[in-house]
Amino acid sequence: MRRLFVITLILVMVLALGLPWLAQHLMEPRVQDEGTIVRLFRHETGRVELIPLEDYVTGVVAAEMPALFPEEALKAQALAARTYIVKRMMAGGVVNNHHEGADVCDDPTHAQGYLTTEAMKERWGKIKYYQYYYKIRMAVDSTAGEIITYQGQPIDPVFHAACGGHTENAEDVWKFAVPYLRSVACPYENNPESVRQVAFVRDQVAKALNVDFESVSASTNQKELIQVVESTATGRPKTLLVNDRRLSASEIRQKLGLRSTNFTWQLKDDQIIFETVGYGHGVGMCQYGACGLAQHGNDYKKIINHFYTGVQINNISDYS
Numbered sequence: 001m002r003r004l005f006v007i008t009l010i011l012v013m014v015l016a017l018g019l020p021w022l023a024q025h026l027m028e029p030r031v032q033d034e035g036t037i038v039r040l041f042r043h044e045t046g047r048v049e050l051i052p053l054e055d056y057v058t059g060v061v062a063a064e065m066p067a068l069f070p071e072e073a074l075k076a077q078a079l080a081a082r083t084y085i086v087k088r089m090m091a092g093g094v095v096n097n098h099h100e101g102a103d104v105c106d107d108p109t110h111a112q113g114y115l116t117t118e119a120m121k122e123r124w125g126k127i128k129y130y131q132y133y134y135k136i137r138m139a140v141d142s143t144a145g146e147i148i149t150y151q152g153q154p155i156d157p158v159f160h161a162a163c164g165g166h167t168e169n170a171e172d173v174w175k176f177a178v179p180y181l182r183s184v185a186c187p188y189e190n191n192p193e194s195v196r197q198v199a200f201v202r203d204q205v206a207k208a209l210n211v212d213f214e215s216v217s218a219s220t221n222q223k224e225l226i227q228v229v230e231s232t233a234t235g236r237p238k239t240l241l242v243n244d245r246r247l248s249a250s251e252i253r254q255k256l257g258l259r260s261t262n263f264t265w266q267l268k269d270d271q272i273i274f275e276t277v278g279y280g281h282g283v284g285m286c287q288y289g290a291c292g293l294a295q296h297g298n299d300y301k302k303i304i305n306h307f308y309t310g311v312q313i314n315n316i317s318d319y320s
Contacts, residue, residue: 041099048102057081058140062120063113067132073290074139075300080157083147087154145315150180160280161287162191164262168282172232182309183233188292199273208255211243236262
């Protein structure tokens with residue numbers, strides 16, 4: 001009896017969620033390049049798989065943004081995902097790619113995350129899978145073929161989870177200024193876990209940052225042990241002096257595994273306690289900020305133009 005109930009519930013959800021998606025395809029056809037195929041290297045199988053562009057974008061959005069986010073935020077993420085892969089494919093699929101015969105891989109530390117439909121079911125469960133899959137698919141299909149451009153060329157659509165109130169200028173994180181990656185206010189970020197604390201013993205920090213704390217008195221305060229010598233436009237630490245060694249905030253974040261470069265610290269006994277605000281590098285689109293903008297009535301085009309300065313939204317058919 002329980003099994004019959006579950007099957008019935010799944011069928012009802014498929015009909016309820018799948019019919020709007022089908023109606024959208026029948027009544028509002030979108031311009032898209034059905035022939036665009038992404039060559040994706042899957043680390044799990046060690047093989048290159050051929051995936052239609054919009055199917056690939058669906059898998060990326062499912063991997064990179066919480067499915068419970070508003071549809072307009074999911075649409076903005078779809079544009080970022082599509083722009084990323086189109087830019088790589090226009091460059092011949094060789095940009096930062098170490099997998100022969102592939103345009104991209106599914107490792108988010110190298111490229112974009114990607115979920116197969118089976119992985120989506122494992123992540124969400126079989127019942128929520130239908131709810132979330134069709135929600136994401138509708139967001140992808142309603143923006144099919146659209147990419148973000150600057151002066152006629154696809155941008156590098158970097159994004160991060162949470163910025164802490166302001167995004168960063170590209171040059172404050174990666175040294176080089178990019179005209180569309182400028183710092184902007186992010187008034188509606190609603191990440192419930194934006195502020196985090198993590199404690200390290202001083203020896204851990206010394207080893208990770210390759211500095212010598214043995215010659216430093218235990219009574220030395222945090223201002224003397226770690227000093228900010230340069231800040232970003234938003235007030236984040238950019239360059240720091242750690243016991244006479246000059247390090248970027250990005251290096252410290254990476255070596256200590258901190259959630260962001262928006263951090264402060266304090267000494268307590270033999271510990272150094274870091275407090276971070278936000279999650280990620282802080283450049284480009286803030287995902288929780290996009291969620292907040294969508295909740296306040298902004299569509300995906302306004303979201304894109306808020307986080308990427310001076311860009312346009314074009315169709316990939318314009319480049320074929």
